[in-house]
Amino acid sequence: MILMLPQVATVAKAEKENSTVTTLTLNISLPRAIPGQFVMAWLPGFDEKPLSLAGASPVKISVGERGPFSSRLCGLKKGGKLWVRGPYGRGFELEGKKILLVGGGYGFAPLRFLADQARKKKITATAICGARSKSLLMAPASCKTLFTTDDGSAGIKGNVLAAMEGLFAREKFDTVYTCGPERMMGSVARLAKKKKADCQLLLERYMKCGIGVCGHCACGDRLVCFDGPRFGYEMLSNPEFERVWRDKAGHKVPI
């Protein structure tokens, strides 16, 4: 359990990555943080939200514009301030000699961080980066990266699953790491299981406390902030995975 108050950070670099995603590099480092962990990013007087780490030394976060908070974060320029606390949660565990990273949308950001770590540990990684269209694709990882788009505007036309099938037809992977829309991750996990690979996925829920107290980010009896956000095959039998999340009041909302 990490006990801390938020610490102030300055934006060292703000890069617009595609039509909706901005990647912020901060002037602080969290040397012990690992890919898959998250920080709570706070804009005082406004709101605070969980963001998966896209890098730890220095801290990087990739923010997709979704609502008022993310828009404001995406609008930060070099020299802008934000406060972070963390890292929180359980991150990815690097396992095997050959791994496959499958990301959808800005879910690809933590997988790029993982690719960097894999390279340091001399693990061979291959990545699939998918999006609806070219304007939503993320930049490649530090390993071999295949791109897919639903509309065929860039890379392979189709979803990440088709690309994944194609890769598995030619080679074997020990572990598949995935992050993106929940139903996509469910499909990726089921395919990985069929191919007898291990699988780790990164879950997202509406979070309040971020430290395992409030119960808001529950998925069944698992807490995404505390037991996750990295989960494995056990999610496939979780009654709420791919089905339900809880909104700000805790109402169950179908996925």
Add this chain to the structure above:
Amino acid sequence: MMGLETQLCKMKLRNPTVLASGIRGNNAHLLIRAAKEGAGAVTSKSCSLAPREGHNNPTMINTPEAMLNAIGLSNPGVEEEIGEIRAAVMGAKVPVIASIVAFSIEDFGKVAERISEAAPHMIEVDAACPNTHREGRMFSACAQDAAAVAKAVEEATNIPFSMKLSPDVPNIGEIAQACVDAGADAITAINTMGGMYVDAYARRAVLHNWFGGVSGPALKPVALKAVYNIRKAVGPKIPIIGTGGISTGMDAIEMIMAGANAVGIGSAVVLRKNVFKGVCSEMSAFMKEKGYKRLYELKLEE
């Protein structure tokens, strides 16, 4: 575990640890999980008549000495909560306490009546929330208001209920006694204590709501005194769930010696793995060492 059984009104608990309200939410899956993890009883997060989104983040800050929160009583409303409590009563093999909250005396009665449909073993009434008719003053800030809440709940349900009181008063014993006189079957003490953290760089309070409730280790001495004062005031027969800063078996032993029949565990669920089982085995070890056979033998010598 031998010798740890206790009773709250008609509920028999296999051990005195109770998951405190507000921890791990309104959701049945999480209440059942706490029961599996060893809690003697579980309390749901408070539900109100209408759904509430609560405050913006930050809603919670955790430091080694204390946890500070202002979630803002977010909950999906009593209508949805009835289903969750029903599922928890079915699935948890321990008593389920449904916590309720309201912002007027009348609404306390309404929520109590509705949540009773789910047949929880007990209802806990969060009387430390602000009364919108009294400029936001807590119901439990004075004996008269707290008693009015207890009376409204007493008239609305046949299920035993406990009044959860705030420590931010000079006369908690008197307030507890007024609740009992108005029909309360038990007392839960204490709620969090008012507090605030400041970020000097932001020149703001850290919580979005500015103020929040202090829990965790810093709350223990406050809770011990409150429970002691309440026990003196209400006499030996009214059950007390002593809550505040308990994370070890010795904390629990001390709380029971101060007058509690059971102990609420809140913040400690994130401070310590397997906290319910840990607290119970440490209590047993102390009792064995000192030759205590039953919890009621744990008393202060005065």
